[in-house]
Amino acid sequence: MAFLALFTKSFFLSAMLFVATFIYYLGFYVCKKHQNIQLSSAIVLYSLYLLMFFLVFTGGVANTGPLWIYIVAPVSLSIHGFRRGLIDIAVFTTLIILIMFIPSNIAYHAIYPIEFKLRLIYSFLTVSFLTTLYEYTRDHALKKTLELKHKYQKLANFDPLTNLSNRRVAYDILKQEQSHLSRNKEKLSILICDVDEFKRVNDQYGHNAGDAVLIELAKLFNEQIREQDCVARWGGEEFLFILPQTSAKNAAIIAEKIRSKVENHVINYQEHNIQITISMGIAQFEMDAGIDEVINHADKCLYKAKDLGRNRIQASNEN
Template sequence: MEKILKSIAKRFSIGGGADIDEDNHPRILAGLFGSIGSLLSFIFFINSLFLSDYYLSFVLFIVCSSLLISYLIINSNKYAHLHNAVRHISLVAVLLFGAYLVCTGGLNNSGPLWIFIIPPVALAFFGLKIGVVYNVIFLIVICVLLLFPDDLLLTTEYSYEFKSRMIYAFLASSALSICYEASRYKSFEQLKSLTRQYKLESKEDELTRLTNRRGMWEILTSENNQSKQSDSSVTLALCDIDYFKRVNDVYGHDIGDEILKHVSYLAKTAIRDGDVLARWGGEEFLLLMPDTNENAAVNLVESICTLIQGTPYSLEDGEKINVTLSAGVCEISPLISIHNAITLSDKCLYQAKNTGRNKVVPYSQYSV
């Protein structure tokens, strides 16, 4: 049973889609309703033919055909511009059919039972506002039909109790459907905002609030595609805090964390609009500089290093902790892919570390 439900949900993309799309929700439900509604009305159409109720079978045939057509249109992207109109038309067809069933009683006065599908369907198709309007309109229509003096608008007979229960039951069904739709909408909005937050957080480093490695890879990939089309220079710099282990050992891990935040903040203020700074690893940062050649990148990275060196981190007791950076810089080119540029920046960084630290080594000056 669970498997069947899952496959239905998958078929209609209910709750299984990667994207949360409230606009798509009524379309999916309208398609589902169109398929089930056309199937049911077809079965009743055949049944009423066997019972020689040709008038009812004609009405059912019209309902079945309109639901089938609306199902086909709603499932076709070619007629996307008609989807909204089709939803209105199929709901109006259902309302008219409901009014017809109330008016005539359908088979042995059992027809009015179907009007209770109207509140959930109207709300599912159009959400709260328009759904409530359709429900109110239908309520007025059945009240007029049922309460008109001398039953002049009815072709069948109902007892007074049956009429009043029908109206009360319809009201109760509408009220419950409205409450359900309101709470569903609220949950949906919460889910959407959580998803947005999760997506953001999954690409953001919790400590420094910089883009994390995963987020940076996405940015690098899209930047790479853009720069290929525009032939502009893109340069990467891999920066690493010098002797950071010593900071942790002397001042503790918490102060180490504060220094990571301090360095991130300063570097962020020094980069330009369009540059992207990411926390690449523990105390390692990757800077992406679009529209920047190696020379300009070295100047920018050196200015960041100077700023950080000139702005020590102050402890509560007034002690200052000096921090310096080492960096490797490499420009991406037709011969140097992003992956290669990261590897080569790392080699340059390694050379900066091995030749005294607190310096920037560009790939053009890298010696094996």
């Protein structure tokens, strides 16, 4: 269009279109080269506004310049989103009205029939309204989609009752920690914890009370572990603790602190005060040991702790 204006000897219009083309390319360059999308968007959008003001003010070719303003609404909403885009459109519309209705004796500009000006403004507002409605619907649908995505991601990664990591995530963490173990020669231990006589809690107080116990335990466990540690719901009333940079000896100290805390903790459920105990099995990763093998060692220690009377910890290197 700039070349077309040049061939028709509309030199000023041609120059402005060439300038606009350069500015748009500058916006593309900023986005491509510097990855600055915000600056790039501002360059494109506000240069577009200036071009539209110029076309309305001068009339463009045969006073058809104002017909280009219809692209403003979708571009504004696309770049700035619903709320800010709506403000931009309102400001743009106000300035267009001022330009078109300013008396020519104050500032000389293209003259349009009153019918054309009114219909242009009405049609522009109609297009802007429909575009805004579409953008609102799209934005609302996008937010709902993101909420559902976050919800399903949470369901995939976290236990819905305790909000702890689930078994799958815990296994993935163990794989990561095991790779660190092989590279950095660090120690890694796990604890498998089981609630003693949990069936009695369900039978005596009901399954809702059992759920309340598990929720309370999850909170207590999170309070007792270190920042680098992880606790996950392993299944039923079993929990798995992953303790990076921790030997079996130090893991036993942590386990005893947790066991003691649980033993002295009273869980209030409705009108009942529920006291429980836990048993824990400890196993340390060795360089050539697989994850399932170490978990199996910890499981055996857990059952040994239960056989020895419950409410105790048992490490794999203990008799």
